[in-house]
Amino acid sequence: MPRSLVPPAFFVERVTTRCIKCGVCVRQCGFSVHAQAEPYGEVVSTEENCVGCQRCVVFCPTRALRIMENVHSVRQHPNWTAGVIHDIQKQAETGGIILGSMGCDKDYPIYFDRLALNASQVTNPAIDPLREPMEVRTYLGSKAPRVEVKRSGVTFRLQKPMPIGIKLETPIMFAAMSFGSISKNVCEALAKAATELGTLFNTGEGGYHADLRKYAANSIVQVASGRFGVDKEYLEVARVIEIKMGQGAKPGIGGHLPGEKMTWEVARTRMIPKGTDAISPAPHHDIYSIEDLKQLIDTLKEVTDYKKPISVKVAAVHNVAAIASGIARAGADIITIDGMKGGTGAAPKVVRNEIGIPIEVAIAAVDQRLREEGIRDEVSLVASGGIRCSADVLKAICLGADAVYIGTAALVALGCHLCGKCYTGKCSWGIATQDEYLSRRVNPELGVKRLVNLVNAWTLEIKEVIGAMGINAIESLRGNRLHLRGIGLNEVELKVLGVKPAGESM
Amino acid sequence: MLEGWVRIPSGCAIAGIINQNGQAFSGEMIARAMTVMHDRSNGLGGGFAGYGIYPEMKEAYAFHVLAQDKTGISQVDELFKENFTVILKEPLPTRRTAGVAGTPFLMRYFLQPQKENADADQLVAATTLQINKHIGGTFVLSGAKNMGVFKGVGYPEDIAAFFRLDEYKGYLWTGHGRFPTNTPGWWGGAHPFSLLDVTLVHNGEISSYGANRRYLESQGYHMTLQTDSEAIAYACDFLHRRHQLPWEIIAKVFAPPHWWEIDRMPAEERELAVALRRTYGSLLMNGPFSIIVGFAGGMMALNDRLKLRSLVAAQNEEWVFVASEEAAIRAVCPEPESVWYPKGGEAVIQLVKENVECHAA
């Protein structure tokens, strides 16, 4: 192919008076942007390779580097933006589907940012979370329709055992990210952090590396259409089994782990050839209808002797409320709704950016629908896809979620700068890679600390905020949309979200 | 805006008196207790519930109904005719009282379900909810056997005088003085709230209202008044009548032990506590409250689990008193045998003795 017509996306600025030619940038770049002929020689850059991951910038000891978006002065045009032009040129050069990683980067409204939280003033007091107990413990799993008690003397006993409930010490879990899409070190950091936090991590669909089984008590294992790693032990060691029907970043299409990341270890875990593309197609080939989902749920329950709650994860699509209702009635204990801003290791950009609906409206619609049908208590709802901060967690819970998954946020805690090149396997931050030179960049011990810090910080913020609302137990927040007010939302949006506009009273 | 369309937070005074022997006493006593706490109210609401007040009609469902206009009353009449035999219909006796104005139409019905209804209570409850929801400006103050709710806009002592409480006798009375912080109240918005024989007087405000409300709505309750007190009343009905849970357990749903306490419980107790929080977490009443729940045969007083509202209890011979302030108790019982201060989440449940014939239902 002759010279590419796509200009470099980033501009590398090196302040030569600050550059000590130490070569840190050269050695840290996973994309071979910087080069040096000899130690302490002149450093040169190939900007075409730069993905803007900022690894070199962060590591440069003298702050001599700056990576800036390369602002191409194509003529301003509302339709034909630089991005559109470059995509066309790229496709004209390759004839391929444009891949993207991480979440949707289109400028859709973020409903979380248009919802304001409430606080107490005078008539009911705020609670000081520093002194008073603030409870965020959350249980996942279906609930008994009612509690029956038996009196014996002055005390009472439970008459029927409850369905299995999974205790979370904080309503924040780590979302499904497979070994293969992310490195083993990252898997380990997530697993260990979940264990320390008393919450759960999700293996994703890549199977369970043998070294991580020690964290199984805090794991959700996924059964996806590719069925990687699914054996009896896999199901038995897990706390929860999740059937992956869809993913918010790429509704309607399946998983695709490019061969670049299929090292022997990943291949061994998935039981497929090394170097191959691991494909888990959109459909489970044994599920082409809702009763087939029930059949798979039942199969998993049979195999594990009804000891594991079954979660079903679906992408938030237009009809998600009805779909969720079907899933609840198919016997799932947990429904995970993954919004369109959820991350992924690789997805066609057109799918990532154009399909699905945001998690805020999806969770609101699902919660409302299940309540209307009187089956909200038969399932727990987990919201995921675009949860960025504690406020998002709070708002998701107000809208009706029991708990949330964080994926991208967890990776950001480990260093991810959202460059969106996970599918290349060259992640400079050592996260979305299997290259041993790169993957060692995530020291699990350090990673655990960062993840634990993040979730603890969010949890503190959650306590702080619900305290401000005068609430000391998170269950009082769940579905409590009176604590939300819409700002700048139209009537239809307010109706879908089930919230009142700011300024309207209780 | 009309109360019932918007949520109005409020502060309050509450009191409850029960005679364990089921001996009836005058409503004047509860009015006297409430009078002491005059300054906790602002004249925008007062009310009382009396149990055992209609001994001669104790097998019939007594309905106290208010209506803004006569069409409301006739619509109620129509509705009752569908399912009940009206034994008696009369205006609720009142007396002209300074400080009580804007009096709505107030009617009293004694009803008998027409056919041998398997669940007469359910019918009565449904009828109550239907009137409140569908007949504009009309509201059921109470609808149950051998009890009644008297409430309106005004100070409690004025409301007591207005409804001639001194002419009633019951074995259990609860009272309420209201301090809403928003627009002037509506008669229906005053406390106690009731559904069937369960009445509620409430001080404080529930921050979990939105969660409680949505849960109750998904269980078939319609919130007419948009107040947290209404939600608590319905939650009581839901847990006590529909889920058959004893009041001790209901107290644990409204004000459960903290998780750290649950974690330290013996296994059996813990299982129950966990089950209650998991199942009825949405009915946890979060935020400051003290409530007195009255029901046929007893009452329960309860504080939120952080004890953010005041509540005092006292006992003297066969009498048990609960109130926002000790002075209220001393006003009617100067030297009680014991006075105590219930802890957060620690319910005071007092039933009339079992062999005493006073139960309405």
Next chain:
Amino acid sequence: MQTQLIDACGLHYQSLNAYIRKAAGNGFQHYTLRNVNGQRFIGAGLSRSIRITIHGTPGNNLAAMLDGAHIEVFGNAQDGVGNTMNDGRVIIHGNASDTVGYGMRGGEIYIRGRVGCRVGIHMKAGLEKSPVIVVGGSAGDFLGEYMAGGCIVLLGENLTPAESVGKYIGTGMHGGTIYIRGEVPRDRLSQEVKVEYVRFEEDVKLQECLEPFAKAFAETFRFTEAFSKITPVGHRPFGSLYAH
């Protein structure tokens, strides 16, 4: 070894399977199930040394996630036989319907009669395991779709290759081998596979697959025509589909 006789007539699958699980825990190793009709998940997740003989028509997902047990069916099986099966052996004296051995990771499935569509899809190999499916009769479309390992043998007894196998053989295949008796028309094969022709006598793997099959049904096989041996063209069927 004591054999438990179970009359499955009218039993719901949950009670039937719970009973077997419980009895297995108490040491019973061999079960004969009579009057089976539609009970799902029989044998699901059961581990080694358990033998189940089934008379009748077992329901969907027979032997799903089987973990070493042996199951023999005298009759036809429905959809999802050996779904995500890990180890063990399934012998079916009749036919089976769609998605036999979906995501199969190990063990063997021998079916004397016909099978439906999407058989052996997502089969895998590794971790010292390599699953085998042998079918005596014909198979439907999408045989060995997304196959990543293991071996499928289709004998198509008394049928021409055009009759014995459906369309889209080995779509997305990136590992493993499919043997089909006779020369399969090229238009039945997906882009992602290549085919060569081997004689039964010359192919040790094929013989190894067939030996237990013949033994299971107490038959001997002689083949005059060559087998189509179908393998993936490369490890990355969709490697060049994307623009980076």
Next chain:
Amino acid sequence: MKYLVIGCSSAGIHAMEAIRQKDATGEITCLTKEQDLPYGRPLISYWLEGKIREEKMSLRPQEFFDRLGIRLCTGVEAVRLDLANRSVLTATGQSFTYDRLFLGCGGKPIVPPIEGLKAVPHFFFHTLADVKKIKLLVTPEDKVLIIGGGLIGLKAAESLTSLNARVTVVDLAPHLLSSIMGAGAAYMVQEAICAQGVEVKLNNSVAAVRMIGPRELAVTLKDGVQLMVNHLVVAVGVAPNLDLVQGTALSHRRGLLVDQHMQTNISGVYAGGDMVEFREMLSGQQKVVGIVLNAAMQGRVAGYNMAGFPLAFDGSMVCNSLNLFATNIVTMGESTAAGENKEILVSRPAPGVYRELVFRDGRLCGATLINDAERAGILRHLIYKQVEVDEVKEGLLAKTPQLLEIPFARWDEYYRDLTA
């Protein structure tokens, strides 16, 4: 406990340090015939070249002896050993008794059998006194013949050259430094030496010498060539100094014999350093390995054992590093020549850099590195531990040694404490 240490060089110092580590109270006395604080013997050439001042030459400062509570007797020469009475007699007639005795008498220059040598003035290159004498007598443009092209001879050649003397080196062997390196490396060294104007005569030796004038000597070489020189430096090697041992019951061969605890055949009498012979690790033969490292390690082992703390010396191994005419030379292990089953690989990674590695049975057994000392200790460790390096030979030859070159499977075994 009374400890007596004879000699205060590396062996003696480390023996005393070890004794004090294990015995806080014992009385330690050290006799040294040197007048000053002990100095590093190899430093004498640096002194002669003016690269180091005398006061900087001490191996340990006075503070060291004070801190350890050592009674240091300088200028005291032990002359007689009375094993029966556990005492040592000095040249001045003083007697020192002991419970434990350490002998660190070092070595002394070998005097070759050259006709007329005893009759003519000649220098050795062994002590500070030797070089002080040289400095006094040698003037620029003097012709100096150095007998011996080994380490000492060449160090002498270097320093005399720096004094602007005209130096000739004569050695019996076919190449220089034949005791520590093979011919290939030696030629490189020779080139560097000759470039500085030193004349080198190999396969040759001094047959006779006689005085022909006040600062003039006539030297007859083995090949018949006659040389006229002003000075003669005898540097054919060092032998164990057994003066004190002769005539006692201490058994010795070429050197004093000791067990693995550095104890002689007489209980309570220990020895270490250049005067003892011990098993050489690679060859397994008894050898005198006169290097500083060896002396220090042996001294320490002896000291521990003297203080009752058992420690064994596992064997000696040659390892040298020296600079000659701006050329650094490192040799270690069996670096001298080809032998049975040996594989010799040579590389010249950069101009002026020479690396010669000797392998036996897939293990490194010797190395000669010229101007290539960077991380050479890793190679020494590989030799010392006899690590199997067959699969990484090429890497060892091509690059600066790295720990990461060592096969990962053996990592733990050899460098356990290095990584977390």
Next chain:
Amino acid sequence: MKRVYCNEKYCVNCHLCEIYCLAAHSPAPDLIKAFSPSDGIRPVARIQVEESRPRSMAVSCRHCLHPLCADSCISGALTKDPNTGIVLSDPEKCVACWSCLSVCSIGAIRKGFVAGRPVSVKCDLCQGREIPACVEACPNQALTYEDRGEN
């Protein structure tokens, strides 16, 4: 005693340890100045990152119990401090014979210059700092400064 340990598994080959070590041992601790000193001789880092991709590992002095470098030192420049356990090189005494380089089994001693003279340089655990500069600079906590019991 406390030593610097490198967990090879998590060394990311950035060499920041070297860079900050160098600066810490420069007359001008500012990085940019340290790398372009007035005398033109860039100081030598006392920690060195080995690289054998994908692996890398920072190596610095172990401060051995019986340091071979000190044992082999002909001038007494290298000594192990009896109180701190730190093995130090006295640049005033070093004669640059490189004996220490030839015996250090991990190759932790380097050729350097002090006051224009070639001398051996090595890790001194950054005396005067609470945490050695290399450990502080390590972005992945591959380097740790800890006491594992031995002296």
